[in-house]
Amino acid sequence: MTSIASLRKSYERAELDEQASHADPMLQFDRWLQEAIQSEVPEPNAMTLATVGSDLRPSTRVVLIKGFDARGIVWFTNYESRKGKALAGNPYAALQFHWVELERVVRIEGVVEKVSDEESDAYFHSRPLDSRIGAWASPQSEVIPGRTLLVTNAAKYAAQFLLQPPRPPHWGGYRLKPDQWEFWQGRKSRLHDRLRYSQGTDGAWLRERLAP
Incomplete structure (x- = not known):
């Protein structure tokens, strides 16, 4: 070593x-x-x-x-x-x-x-759509039960905002x-x-x- x-x-x-x-x-x-x-x-x-x-x-x-x-x-x-x-x-x-x-x-x-x-x-x-959705999906620095929460949140906000998510x-x-x-x-x-x-x-x- x-x-x-x-x-x-x-x-x-x-x-x-x-x-x-x-x-x-x-x-x-x-x-x-x-x-x-x-x-x-x-x-x-x-x-x-x-x-x-x-x-x-x-x-x-x-x-x-x-x-x-x-x-x-x-x-x-x-x-x-x-x-x-x-x-x-x-x-x-x-x-x-x-x-x-x-x-x-x-x-x-x-x-x-x-x-x-x-x-x-x-x-x-100006950010890619996935990044804009990610800003909504992630409760940054908070404890979460698993990655499933992020995926679920991303799907929820993508369906809610479609192609035009506003800035959180x-x-x-x-x-x-x-x-x-x-x-x-x-x-x-x-x-x-x-x-x-x-x-x-x-x-x-x-x-x-x-x-x-």
Whole structure:
């Protein structure tokens, strides 16, 4: 059996320095995301979302980024899920992208808010029909007796809504408004590059190098 402690990897693909990086972290993120897409890494849009509930227990799960602009990072989910309930009580969260093949990590922290109903409606109606039915069929994060419940619910809502299921009131988008970013580039000898961007009260971004 291979010892986990003995696993090693040398990171030598690229570098990240202050002069080559954007002063605006959103533009730096856009650059790295486009490079991840063009490099055809598996699911470049997958990100880990970390929340902390009222019980002060942190939890993580993988969600998919569905949009971003100067206002922040957007994803969609069930508002009544564990993450939705956590965000209702504590709107601060963290996101992480890990593009293994590029030896890169992006960490983002900030406050989360719901997107507008218009944004949620527009994205919901762009989804495949099965996904729209699924949003009705699954009581996300609740204990269920078995998969049969999901199949039964899907059949029920498919018959009820036919080809035009409306957006469920418990489903929609969130936007994380970043106030801190970190860009991590793996480097040889574990002397990795880490650039942190912190937003001041004036909205300006302070870029600093962190020790690996």
